[in-house]
Every structure is written in structure tokens, then in C-alpha cells.
Amino acid sequence: MDTISKVIKQPHNQMISKVIPEILFVSCAMYIQVSGMKVLVGFSDDEGPALLSFINRGFRIRLYNVAEQVRSVLSHYYGFAPEDAKNITSYYDKDQGAGNFAEELFSDLLAVCPVRLFAELLHAWGNRVHTYVLHRTHFAASESGVLRGQSVRLLFGYPILQQAEESERALSTRVISHWAHFLKLGASCERCTL
Structure with a gap:
């Protein structure tokens, strides 16, 4: 958690237009303390591809020598010391492929860590x-189903309304049930698995 705290405490003006809402939300939450509430927070475990696509709009990370490029981004834009950036990247398995390495790292940095914090x-x-963590597989644009990065559509029944595949309709129903149970009772739904 020190990693994400450092990211939040050292924003850079060049990054303001590139910082995703979660980091801004967590940054603001540090100044607005609320208590006595029941809160449901979570994320999709498939945030990486969409986040890397977002990151690449500004940084143009190529799929060769990814670790070095990521360390450069962490140092230059997030203010990490070079040694800290090297330590951060050492936690990720570079043998899984360059794209997956960057996806996993940026998913943790920009989605998982802020939500957990x-x-x-x-x-x-x-x-x-x-x-909660929404576990699901990636759907390519040509396949039927809700595309990654659009998980909120599951909550509002998009697959049900669009007569998507049965598995997508069932997932949407489970997401709706989970949220409805929380809104009604203020507790997680033990029988609702996502």
C-alpha cells in the first residue's frame, strides 16, 4: 500500500489528464472522512487490457523491453525513485509475456491498489x-457479450435486454442480485457469487 500512497501524494501536472477516476476518487477520499456507513466496493479482475490501452494513448509502451519502459513511466510520471521502480517491476512475472506483464502491473497500480486503499x-x-472482485473472461469485440471495461452494463441488465448468450444473462442476473441484496440489507449476499 506504500506504493499507491506514494502515487497519490505525488501527482504530476502532466498526468492530470491521464489519471483515471479511481485515483482521483481515492485522493479526494483521503480528505473527506465518513463513518458509520455500509459500503460495497470492488473491481473486475480483467482491468489490465483496458488500462494498458488507456496508458498507451499517452505513453506508447512497446512490447519489447517492457520492464524498462514501465520503470521509466513509474519514475518520470509517478515520481518513484529508480530503485523503487525496479523493485516494483521485479514483483511481476516477465516470463508471462510483455503485454501481460504491463497489463498486470498497471492494473494493480491504477485499479486494484486504489480500490483496496x-x-x-x-x-x-x-x-x-x-x-467483491468480478471474475470473468475477456470477450473480444467480435464475440457476444459485454466487453471488458464495461462491467457496469452487467449491473443494468444490458445482456438481458439485448438477448445475449445465456452465460452473460446469468452473470448479469447475479450482479444485479448481489447489488440489490446489498442495497436492500446493507450486507454482501453470501449466496450471490460473481
Whole structure:
């Protein structure tokens, strides 16, 4: 969590237009303490490809020598010391392929860590925090189903309304049930698996 705290505390003007909403939200939450609430927070475990696509709009990371490029981004744009950037990248398995390496690292840095930090802050301030991770496979644009990065469509029943594949309709129903249960009772749904 020190990693994400450092990212939040050292924003750079060049990054303002490139920082995703989660980091801004967590940054603001550090100044707005709330307590006595029941909160449901989570993320999709397939954030990496969409985030890398987003990152590449500004940084143009190529799929060769990715670790060095990522260390450069961490140092230059996020303010990490070169040794810290090297330590961060050493946690990720470079043998899994260059794209997957960068996807996993940026997914953790820009989605997983901010959501976890936000959940931990809310809990520390006296809130009851329920968390979830939406596990699902990637759908290519040519396949039927909700595309990655559009998980909110599951919550609003898009696959049901569009007569998507049965598995997508069932997943949408489970997501709706999970959120409805939380909104109704203020607790996670034990029988609702995502």
C-alpha cells in the first residue's frame, strides 16, 4: 500500500489528464472522512487490457523491453525513485509475456491498489466495508457479450435486454442480485457469487 500512497501524494501536472477516476476518487477520499456507513466496493479482475490501452494513448509502451519502459513511466510520471521502480517491476512475472506483464502491473497500480486503499481507509474510519472482485473472461469485440471495461452494463441488465448468450444473462442476473441484496440489507449476499 506504500506504493499507491506514494502515487497519490505525488501527482504530476502532466498526468492530470491521464489519471483515471479511481485515483482521483481515492485522493479526494483521503480528505473527506465518513463513518458509520455500509459500503460495497470492488473491481473486475480483467482491468489490465483496458488500462494498458488507456496508458498507451499517452505513453506508447512497446512490447519489447517492457520492464524498462514501465520503470521509466513509474519514475518520470509517478515520481518513484529508480530503485523503487525496479523493485516494483521485479514483483511481476516477465516470463508471462510483455503485454501481460504491463497489463498486470498497471492494473494493480491504477485499479486494484486504489480500490483496496479506499476500502481500507473506509474501514479505518469506522465503516462496514464489503468488497467483491468480478471474475470473468475477456470477450473480444467480435464475440457476444459485454466487453471488458464495461462491467457496469452487467449491473443494468444490458445482456438481458439485448438477448445475449445465456452465460452473460446469468452473470448479469447475479450482479444485479448481489447489488440489490446489498442495497436492500446493507450486507454482501453470501449466496450471490460473481
